[in-house]
Amino acid sequence: MTxxxxxxxxxxxxxxxxxxxxxxxxxxxxxxxxxxxxxGAGKTTFTQGLGAAIGVRGPVASPTFIIARxxxxxVGGPALIHVDAYRLNSLAELDDLDxxxxxxxxxxxVEWGEDKAEQLSTDRIHVVIDREHGGEVDxxxxxxxxxxxxxxxxxxxxxxxxxxx
Numbered sequence: 733m734t735x736x737x738x739x740x741x742x743x744x745x746x747x748x749x750x751x752x753x754x755x756x757x758x759x760x761x762x763x764x765x766x767x768x769x770x771x772g773a774g775k776t777t778f779t780q781g782l783g784a785a786i787g788v789r790g791p792v793a794s795p796t797f798i799i800a801r802x803x804x805x806x807v808g809g810p811a812l813i814h815v816d817a818y819r820l821n822s823l824a825e826l827d828d829l830d831x832x833x834x835x836x837x838x839x840x841x842v843e844w845g846e847d848k849a850e851q852l853s854t855d856r857i858h859v860v861i862d863r864e865h866g867g868e869v870d871x872x873x874x875x876x877x878x879x880x881x882x883x884x885x886x887x888x889x890x891x892x893x894x895x896x897x
Contacts, residue, residue, distance in 0.1 A: 737895040738882045744875025747774040747861075751781030754897050755857070755883065759786060761810035762836050763889075764853040766845035769861030774879055775843040778859065779814055786839060788812045794843075800829050802838075811838045818844040823851060855887030 739754065741747045755765070759782070767775040776794040783792040787807035795801040795816045803812040813834055820826050826848050831840060835852050842849040850856065862880045883895050 733888060733891050734884055734886050735890070735893075736882055736884045738880060739897055741774070741879045741881055743877070744774065744777045747777045747875075747879060747881070748781030748784070750881055750897065751778045752785040754895050755859075756782050756785030758893055758895070759810075759839050761838060762853070762855075763839050764835060764849065764856040765839070765841045766849050766856060766858045767841060767843045767861065768846045768858065769879075770863060773861040773863045774875075775861060777875065778861065778881075779812075779841050779843070782839070782841065783812050783814075786810070786812065800831070802834075813838045813840040815840065815842040815849075816844060817842055817848050820844075820848060823848055826851075853887070855889035856885075857890065858884045858886065860884070 739750055741750050767778060769775050780792045783790055783803055786809055787805055788803035789806050790803060792803060792814060795814050796818060800813060800815045803814060805811055817826060831852055840852060860882045864878045885893060
């Protein structure tokens with residue numbers, strides 16, 4: 733069972749607000765969020781909004797070089813497990829992270845997780861971020877630029893959940 737919802741975000745602040753206002757109110761322990769999008773699309777920015785909304789210890793930063801980072805809750809909720817699967821070459825390498833040990837008690841967000849992290853749960857959300865480039869992303873101003881963000885829910889856990897902004 734799947735459903736899709738599409739939004740736009742004008743900049744980084746809007747990406748954080750989209751995560752905070754649209755997805756975070758529905759999150760609970762055991763949820764898996766897979767983020768896809770080009771470099772500079774806003775995956776980490778989106779995760780920052782989630783982390784702030786669910787009250788985890790921060791700052792939430794890209795875990796590119798450490799692969800996975802745990803942000804404990806400061807409000808008695810689930811921890812945020814933030815994974816960057818960009819440098820992982822196989823499902824076996826993702827499995828080596830032992831995420832299945834924490835997936836039931838945390839909110840697990842996997843950047844670059846498409847075709848890798850689906851094994852974590854049949855009940856998941858896949859968030860695809862398409863950024864209007866008009867050329868190269870200006871890394872001096874990475875938060876600028878319109879994004880189209882599509883949420884696709886999978887599984888019974890998300891049946892009947894309407895993501896609205």
